Amino acid sequence: MPSLGELIAPRRMGRDFRWLLASSWTSNIGDGVALAAAPLLIASMTSSPILVASGAILQFLPWLLFGLHAGAIADRFDRRRLVMFANAARGIVLAALCVFLITGVANIWIVLAVAFLYGTAEVFVDTAGSTLLPMLVKPDDLGIGNARLQTGYLVANQFAGPPLGAFLFAAGTAWPFLLEVVCVGLAVVLISRMARTPVPPRDTSSGSGAAHPPVHTDIAEGLRWLWRNPPVRMLVLIILVFNITWAAPWGVLVLYATEHLNMGAVGYGALTTASAAGGLLATASFGWLERHVSFATLMRVVLSLEVLMHLAFALTTTGWVALVIMFVFGFYAFIWGTISTTVRQRLVPAELQGRVSSVNMVGVFGGMVIGQALGGVIAQLWGLTAPWWFAFAGAAITLLLVWRPISQIVSAKRADEAVQSANEP
Numbered sequence: 134m135p136s137l138g139e140l141i142a143p144r145r146m147g148r149d150f151r152w153l154l155a156s157s158w159t160s161n162i163g164d165g166v167a168l169a170a171a172p173l174l175i176a177s178m179t180s181s182p183i184l185v186a187s188g189a190i191l192q193f194l195p196w197l198l199f200g201l202h203a204g205a206i207a208d209r210f211d212r213r214r215l216v217m218f219a220n221a222a223r224g225i226v227l228a229a230l231c232v233f234l235i236t237g238v239a240n241i242w243i244v245l246a247v248a249f250l251y252g253t254a255e256v257f258v259d260t261a262g263s264t265l266l267p268m269l270v271k272p273d274d275l276g277i278g279n280a281r282l283q284t285g286y287l288v289a290n291q292f293a294g295p296p297l298g299a300f301l302f303a304a305g306t307a308w309p310f311l312l313e314v315v316c317v318g319l320a321v322v323l324i325s326r327m328a329r330t331p332v333p334p335r336d337t338s339s340g341s342g343a344a345h346p347p348v349h350t351d352i353a354e355g356l357r358w359l360w361r362n363p364p365v366r367m368l369v370l371i372i373l374v375f376n377i378t379w380a381a382p383w384g385v386l387v388l389y390a391t392e393h394l395n396m397g398a399v400g401y402g403a404l405t406t407a408s409a410a411g412g413l414l415a416t417a418s419f420g421w422l423e424r425h426v427s428f429a430t431l432m433r434v435v436l437s438l439e440v441l442m443h444l445a446f447a448l449t450t451t452g453w454v455a456l457v458i459m460f461v462f463g464f465y466a467f468i469w470g471t472i473s474t475t476v477r478q479r480l481v482p483a484e485l486q487g488r489v490s491s492v493n494m495v496g497v498f499g500g501m502v503i504g505q506a507l508g509g510v511i512a513q514l515w516g517l518t519a520p521w522w523f524a525f526a527g528a529a530i531t532l533l534l535v536w537r538p539i540s541q542i543v544s545a546k547r548a549d550e551a552v553q554s555a556n557e558p
Contacts, residue, residue, distance in 0.1 A: 141281060146270045149327045150278060153265055156323035158285035160220065160258075163316030165294015170302045170309035171248065177306070178241040188248055193498040195252040200498070203260040204491025205351035208484055211329060212261040212268070217321050219257035224317040226250045227310050234307040260494065264486035267478045269327075275475045280419040283471055287416065291409035355488025364545035365480050365489065367538050368473060371531070373496040375439060378527040380504025382446065382520035385512045389446075393517045396452040407456045411463025419471060428472050429543040433536065435469040438462075440528045447521035480545055 142151045175188040207215060230247045233239035270278050301309040359366055382389065390401040422431060438461065445458045481489045508520040 141284075143274075143277070146274050146278060150266075150269045152323055152326045153269060154281055154285065156216075156320045157262070157282050158289055159316050159323060160320040161285045161289035162294055162297075163313035163320075165290040165292075166298035166301065166309045166313050166316070167294075168290065169295035169298035170313075173299065173302045174306060175241065175244060178239075178244065184241055184245070187245055191245060191248040191252055193252075193501060195249065195256045196494055196498040197502070199253055199256050200260070200491045200495040201352045201355075201488070202348055202491075203257045204355060204488040205348045206257070207261040207264055207487025207491070208351065208355075212264050212487070213324060213327055213329060215261040216258055216265070216324055219254045219261065220317050220321045220324075222254040223251055223258065224314050224321070226254065227314045227317065231307045231310050231314065234310070260487055260491050263474075263490045264483075265327075267486060268483065272479050275478050276423045276471060277420055279471045279474050279478075280416055283412070283467060284416040287409050287412040287467070291405065291412070352488065355485055355492065358485055359489055359492055362480070364538075364542040365477060367535065368477060368542050369489075369493050369496055371436075371535050372473060372493060373500045374531045375436070375528060376497050376500030377504040377507070378443070378524040378531070379439070380501040381508035381511065381524050381527075382443070384505030384508040385517060385520060388512070389517045389521075390452075390455070394450065394452045394455055396455070400452050403456060404459045407459040408463035408466070411460040411465075412467040413463075415464045415467035415471075419468065422468065427543070428476060429540050431468060431472055432539050432543070435465045435472075436528070436532050436535070438465045439469075440525060440532055443521050443525035443528055447518050447525060476543060 142154055172185075172188060175185055179185065226247055230239070230244070233243055266278050266282070267275060297312075298309045301312060359369065386404070387401055390396045390404060394400070396403070442458060442462050446455065449455055449458065477489065477493065478486070507523070511519045511523050
């Protein structure tokens with residue numbers, strides 16, 4: 134009978150993977166605490182819907198402003214150290230917020246400024262952090278590695294963190310952010326125990342042979358590679374389009390749950406819990422699914438469930454049915470996130486992991502901005518179920534267009550692997 138540690142982080146994946154996993158899980162506890170505490174803090178300082186909404190906007194605005202630059206920088210330097218420095222910056226910003234809160238000088242403008250600075254540092258943490266796993270484990274272990282990292286996100290960020298953050302906020306406004314400082318600091322210490330990651334080798338064949346060309350040159354190089362690589366390009370486009378259709382109804386989900394389904398505030402919160410519960414079931418079954426079902430089949434099934442999920446939400450008028458739908462959503466959304474990340478990491482060369490990952494994340498958040506804007510307008514004009522019908526139609530059309538290319542995405546090989554296979558006798 135293997136030990137719990139062996140089940141969570143198999144010994145074959147190496148000591149450094151365990152340090153990365155511990156650091157990620159610890160950081161996610163702090164992020165989960167802030168997930169509840171930050172909106173509560175903003176709401177305690179202002180009743181302005183615009184300012185409250187600004188706090189949410191500042192979660193993804195740094196990605197749109199700095200995401201591509203973060204990817205280029207991650208491909209230039211020691212990625213482990215970059216994660217450490219960016220997390221340290223997050224800790225300093227949070228510590229300053231705690232001082233402002235304890236001394237009583239904090240106001241809404243200081244809190245929003247802190248949110249923006251924290252979000253900016255988080256862009257660099259997430260971008261550089263997403264490149265570490267392919268440097269630590271074999272390609273065959275990327276799936277289980279990503280699944281374990283996602284487990285920490287679900288348990289710490291979605292389940293444990295938010296209730297703890299709300300409880301600590303009730304005890305004192307500074308307490309949740311003090312705990313987050315501790316979590317971020319511990320995450321820095323844990324990831325520092327990893328062996329130093331090598332600086333990715335530069336590809337000088339494109340003519341950019343300088344050690345450190347301008348950042349915009351590196352960004353352009355990453356975009357060119359992505360455009361010339363049909364499998365990865367298609368994967369990024371799929372994620373962009375499905376985030377637009379997904380975000381359209383999600384932007385008004387609180388109104389849909391409280392006004393259309395009459396679930397109340399507690400019922401709305403239960404939807405998030407149901408989604409996280411579905412994700413946890415997926416973490417337990419991912420290893421079996423990976424061994425018995427091809428990635429192409431899983432991707433088609435997941436995207437088909439996405440289409441059906443929008444249709445089910447458009448039709449239902451019952452709260453408990455919505456909870457069941459959300460549980461299924463959490464299950465397949467976790468499977469999709471793990472597979473899409475794994476496939477992308479397997480196809481992108483080490484020296485381009487940061488830039489391609491950042492383009493993907495900019496697409497994710499860009500799709501959310503577009504989708505939420507569309508969803509708000511559609512709901513205003515045609516009612517709270519109209520965004521679900523829009524999402525159903527858009528996702529169905531997209532699925533028909535990408536059904537066949539999915540096989541090409543999964544079966545593709547990285548350029549250097551293809552050359553090696555061609556040269557083998």
